[in-house]
Amino acid sequence: MKEEPLDFFDPGNSFVTVDNFESSLADLYAEKRDMHYGYSDYAFHLITGTDIFFNARESGDDSRFGSYVSVLNPTKGLTLYYWTQNYKIISNANTIISRLAVAEISEGDKMKIEGEARLFRALAYRDLVYLYGGVPLVIEEVTSPKTDFVRASKEDVLNQIVADASYAATNLPGITAVQDGRLSNLVAQHLLAETYISLGDYNSAIAAASVVIEDPNTALMTQRFGSLATEPGDVYWDLFRVGNQNRSSGNTEALWVAQMEVDVPGGLLDGSGNGGNAYERYHVPATWTLNDPDGKNGFLGPRSDDNMGGHGVSFIRGTPFMESTLWQNDFDGDMRNSSFNFKRTVTYDNPESAYFGKSAVDFPGTVIESANWRWYPWLTKVTTPGQHPTNLYIDQELKLLSNSSASTYRDQYYLRLAETYLLRAEAYLDNGNTTNAAADINIVRARSLAIPVSPGEVTLDYILDERARELSFEEQRRITLQRTGKLVERVRKYNPWNSSEIQDYHGLFPIPAKEIEANINGKLEQNPGY
């Protein structure tokens, strides 16, 4: 009558060897990557509906964050998604930490494993605290049913992040000592810097950010490099070409990179379907659906070139602020707005069209005139023209892509040194030192050959603008805005679609209704307004 599982493991004896723990850590990496880049609409909901991106189709549906009132209802899936995903990471990290205590492996291994697990826990609480405010703190392994959670204060959560990130900063190896894609002490320091800002401890924030910046192994990339270094382009463009994100490509700017490979187990991306990391599909406009002024097809189809940008479907569009206002100051000088990085034209490519080779913006057909979402300026950092996986091509010569082309087929930055500079600038600003703040911002701007900012111009809004220029599609914009308390204000100001309906209380997600209901022995206070 004794029951022996045949095809799953017993948690009781699966945390013994270093390999066991490595497997548990691999799961944390995979879960984190899945949360932000998996094949779920929710994965891009931290980016769209903000001050810089909105639903290109201009409709109120939930799947593209069309309406704050609707999508942020406590009964909806989005709020439960980030809650569940992050708490699963926390739970698995807790299990690792508690099992580690009794595992018979070397102290060195233990510290490294615990450092990684605790940093994942800190990163999960970081998402939660900025999205939801103070949330229940769980830092022990849960081995029996628990239904009496209560919300901790925001400060308690931030302090827990500091505690975990500090441990990781001390015990994790340096960036050159870890494999590409693995957490290093610098990620912990960056997180510490951000968290200290939220705690109002700006000196500690500056100190932590400085550790990252002053690390001899990190530097912004200022010269052409990587897989397409000899092609026409610029260094900012190089940062986003296939194979150019890991340190192995010579990239010293990357601090932490989400690893992706096409058609390899554990690589997330699927060369034949909906693998995830779908920014290309969602951001690139559906140019291939346009007709020419004669009413004929103006385009051959979705193509892997920088005219078309791949198989776009026009879901996430830059707000007018993102498309133009942001660049007005230095439209031609800022590399990030160069024709390599921001596509502002499109040319008919169907040889059968009388307008072949002519600009569809100058010679619009009826489709684009009535539905301007079918084409709009777009950022090349989400796509990989000419570098799509081979089996996605229907016609190799014409670079025609099949409908399965769905992803940005490359690694994604979780953290890049440019962000650390902007973070330290924020800390300096908060500390009243606009000179140093401007200096940090200008290091980032200098790489893009942009006009320097003067200390007098530096405000939090300016930093957020700079982050938009530098880090679009990389930072989880919604978290940045909620962290800085700027979400509602900036959405109202810059997002033409959501501005009229966003409410003051939308600066935080609601606690999911399901959690309030299931937590029968405790009370989870709902966020105000919901």
Add this chain to the structure above:
Amino acid sequence: MKNTIRIILLLMLVFSVQWMNGQTSPVSGTVTDSQNVPLSWVNIVEKGTTNGVVTDFDGNYTISVSGSSAVLVFSYIGYEEKEVPVGSNTNVDVSLQEDLDALDEVVVVGYGTQRKQDLTGSIVSADLKQFQESPNTNILQSLQGSLPGVTIGSTETAGAEPNIQIRGRSTLNGSQDPLVVLDGVIYRGRLSDINPKDIKSVDVLKDPSSKAIYGAQAANGIVIVSTKKGKSSQKTTINFSTYLSVQTPTQSRRTLNREEYLTAARDTDWQNGYLAPDFTEVNPDWTIENNTAFFPPLLEGLGKGTDFNWFDALTDPGYIRDHQLSIAGSSNKTSYYISAGLTSQEGWVLNDNYDRKTVRVNFDTQLYDWLQIGVNTFGSFSDFSGVSPNLSTLPAMSPLTQPKDENGEYIINPLGNSSVNPFLQTTSDDRDNLNNISAIFYASIDVPQVPGLNFRVNYSNNYRWSLRGNSDIYGAGLTGRASKQNTSTFDTSLDNILTYEKRFGTDENHGFKATLVAGFNTVDFEQTRAVGTGFSNLALSYNSLEQAVIQQISSDAWTESYLAQTGRINYDYKRKYLLSASLRRDGFSGFAANNKTSLFPSIGLGWVVSKENFLMNSTFVDNLKLRGSYGVNGNLTSRYSSLARLEAPSSSRYLFGDGGTTINGQTVVSLANPDLKWERTKGINVGVDFALFDNKISGSVDYYKSKTYDLLWDFILPEISGFSSIRSNVGELENSGVEFALDFNPVHTDHFNWNFGVNFASNQNKINKLLGEDRNNDGKEDDLVANGLFIGESIGAVYSYEINGIYQIGDTDIPDGWVPGQYRLKDLDGDGAITPEGDKKIIGKTEPAYQFGIKNSLSYNNFTFNFFISSVQGGKNSYIQNNDPWSSPNFSYSTPTLAQSSNRFSDIDYWTPKNPGARFNSPGVSTPIYASHYRDRSFIRLQDISLAYNMGSHLMEKIGLQNIKLYASGKNLLTFTDWDGWDPETGQGLGISNSGLPVMKSITFGLDISF
């Protein structure tokens, strides 16, 4: 039910043969009943031989006997057997006495049989004859609606296994399937694998005491299926039967044509498609080209005038062809039943195919006076090969597009978006075989020294395996995908059954029977699967997966074991006062360490009132029995559910660095519950059986009530814990109900017989207790809202928002996030906002209020006319189900683009400015709170109707045949319901879903020959 048994046994007897075989003394005569009405199909056998005949339609017979010492045995079900020495007579006329007590009527109970008259519980026997002309490929379909308290679902796809539920749902998360016992042994395979034509009887144990003999697996009821055997002293009968059935949907639905579709696109975008303020006048500036998200292929089709009906192209009337051959017979010590069957069904949707070959050999032989051995064995080989079109996209395909281009090639993405041509998967090379072989060996020893003592061993092995293969050149983003999967389940059981039966005392007034059983059962499961993608050449299909660039393998296995000991005692005094008691001890590997075994007792009492002196001579009461019983039953949880699980799913894999090596991840996916217990159901059943007015009216009424404790439940946890739920025991629920079955036989003459019957069942389900806590201090126990469980309500309670019409243009009270055309939800707590805390309420339940069936059988000479009406009713607010035209599991009109460009069925009454009084909202809009309509599923259905003609036996005799029957029948010809969409019984509504298939109605023509 008496009639049922008669009919089944009668069926067996008609297989008797009546030709001469070289014997010398002919004897003939007529057999009549006590009223001098001739009896046809009476079995006449020369005693001690296998020489036998049956009477013809006029009760006449002729038999050649070995000589004057011959003794003829006349037997006919429902009549007392009679032996008549022939002597020198050449004419022997016999009158048979009706066996009013039907002493021989037996039903199959657990580990044995029992006289129906001695039952103390509630057991119903299926009237298989009533449905023998229906094109039922599964025996359950022949039980549908006809047994009170037994609910059997409809099926939609060819060869599908219907759901079955007995006396309501007694569990939350535990197994809901009744236990099936086939020829005395627990059977875990598909009932579809048992050829319905091989089945002699189906008995359903419903009450807790009858079920208790199966202890831990009994709570959901027991279905006992017995297959046919050869009868001793029976001539060989060869039977051939065949039918053809043509099937079409019970509901005819169609998708919109081009013009309607284009109007719908405008209606969906009514704010722009029509002119303010009324939005009833068309906005001339609005055109499809300019205002919709139609992709180039749609616009192209618009220009070309394309109007293609996708739905029509992939559907066709289905049919069933069925051929059966059986041979039943016996020699002196040995009897046999051998059959072969071939069923092939082509569904209404392309490639929804089902082919089944079955063979059966049932054989037994009396080796010695005291030893009988036998084997019941069958093989069933089903083929479901072929992939049906993707029904979750098919009805949504735009009529502006076509599946093939000018060159006749399939278009991959006809809509221009990522939606794949639903035709593509139908072209894949597909194999889907399910096989089942089984052998039950038994030996029965009548211990010579102790009369009445019998020892029986049942040893059963059942092996079920499936082979699946699929190869699709369009798969994996056109790179080609092929897969192969092998699955097998091996089921072994051994039961040792010791029975002692004796009557003793004065006039044998005391009847005593004891049964002891000890047995075990193990089930082992294995599965291996391989998938390849990226083929340069798929010519070898799924048989050379190593051609794939990307190869994935996986395998699974599980094992479980059961151990049981049972004892039962039956006692009666003068067959008037009845007592039955049993006790079972059960063990199951799937339970937590501390709760591996448990005891399940039962007791039943009966009083045959009609045997009392004061009723013995009653002129109108033929039978009256009161009975009552109590029993405890258990219910299993699924295996391994008490253990914590650590899994290594593919989604946990990761790799580091470009070109890095994959690392397998591991994650804890469930919490352990070492205290997980059996789910226990305790219940009573009281009933009365009666037969009145010379058996013209007979029937039974039952009332039952059962409570289930320690309910197995996936208790919802806050995700904060890292887990969604934990399998636990909570609370208590109750089922109570009334059932009755009435049979009328008002006319019974020589040429004309009329039977009709009604059955009725009503079950109430109620949750009595959950956690037993009152945290909000409102004086009553708290509900588990997150779990959807409410004290005092049924499991199927629907907790939702109340829809109060639809917001109209010009309404001034539309809250933020809502627009005209969307449901107006009731603000129940009046706080001005719609919230889950304040505005949800219990709006009804999914369970039916009651159900009934009406059967009718008329026979006039050689004609028999049967029909059966089945109905499930919801009353005021029961039997409701979500019917949302826009959101189904596999397809949703969630965005304006999808709502405009996706086609839909023409029968959806949805809101547009011109249709303000619509039933349903308009599609493509997200609102802060999502609510959808629950609708009543009540229906009345003419489930079966048949006309059969049996050719007269005079004619048959001349050509050496025993019987020829021709019949025509209709199934589901009429359905009356207010439900919208495919079918109320399956609950398939208006929306598009992968399983959204209609129930079929059919016309069948059949032929049945015996010789």
